Amino acid sequence: MPSIAQKIAQRIQGLPEDISFGYEQLDITREEYSTAAKVLERLQKKGEIKKLSKGIFYKPKKTVFGEKRPDEQQLLKPYLYQNGQRTAYITGDYLYNQLGLTTQLPAVIKIASRHRRIFINTGAIKATAIKSYVDVTEDNYQLLGFLDAMKDLKQIADVDIENAITIFKDRVGALDKQQRQAMIQYALAYPPRVRALLGAILTDLDQQDGVDDLRNSINPLTTFKLALPNQLLTSATDWNIQ
Known part of the structure; x- marks a missing residue:
């Protein structure tokens, strides 16, 4: 059975590229916020997500011209x-x-x-x-x-x-x-x-x-x-x- 961290990572993987998201979009409980923060930090280090501001992230879209940020x-x-x-x-x-x-x-x-x-x-x-x-x-x-x-x-x-x-x-x-x-x-x-x-x-x-x-x-x-x-x-x- 997947752990909480694995479930959160899977939810992030399922999010579309080129849009921003916060903790709310991960459909987690208050008790899972601490685990989610660790997962998000790990994915940032891998370059799979980028931080926009406190609690707000995005999955950069890969193009032939490099990474694409979400629009405003x-x-x-x-x-x-x-x-x-x-x-x-x-x-x-x-x-x-x-x-x-x-x-x-x-x-x-x-x-x-x-x-x-x-x-x-x-x-x-x-x-x-x-x-x-x-x-x-x-x-x-x-x-x-x-x-x-x-x-x-x-x-x-x-x-x-x-x-x-x-x-x-x-x-x-x-x-x-x-x-x-x-x-x-x-x-x-x-x-x-x-x-x-x-x-x-x-x-x-x-x-x-x-x-x-x-x-x-x-x-x-x-x-x-x-x-x-x-x-x-x-x-x-x-x-x-x-």
Whole structure:
């Protein structure tokens, strides 16, 4: 019967290359942490795994050009979960680059969470914490990231507003009814400019379910300056977007 050390080594061997992992991904009990630490130290000495930061490791992928490190999203993955549940997500310019809203990549990545403050400085990667507007889950983090992009629209580095609105409409238009309703509910926790922009997009897409919740949450005397061409978002003026 395999020993605890052998079981842990087998679990590590079964993990994919080019992703990061922590003790939680090894599916071990508290009593097995000490044994796991010895196994991890032995595998590091053999060069089979590399240490990223305290308690976070990765299996380097071997290529014809040498060892390949995981990309930033894989490096950050263990930090985004707690007790097996997602509690945080990547946002800011790193996310907006992935969405096609900017060509810039930040030196410091932003990580949003409702109840955790996540700061990382491993040498390989730097990240800072911001507070999310609602609790983060596996089901909602992508919607929250998209609402963040609407919130930060005018501050996104080298953003093309017309291109951004087109991306927003395409993405929102691709959501199913349940996802749209969820997005509206999350947007109610965001600043009024997000609610107005989402409301105008949904109106343009002729998706009216739940839109009154957005409209009723906004002061009718408030205006939002985006300098949009009228033909790009035809409902903009109805939502006091200028």
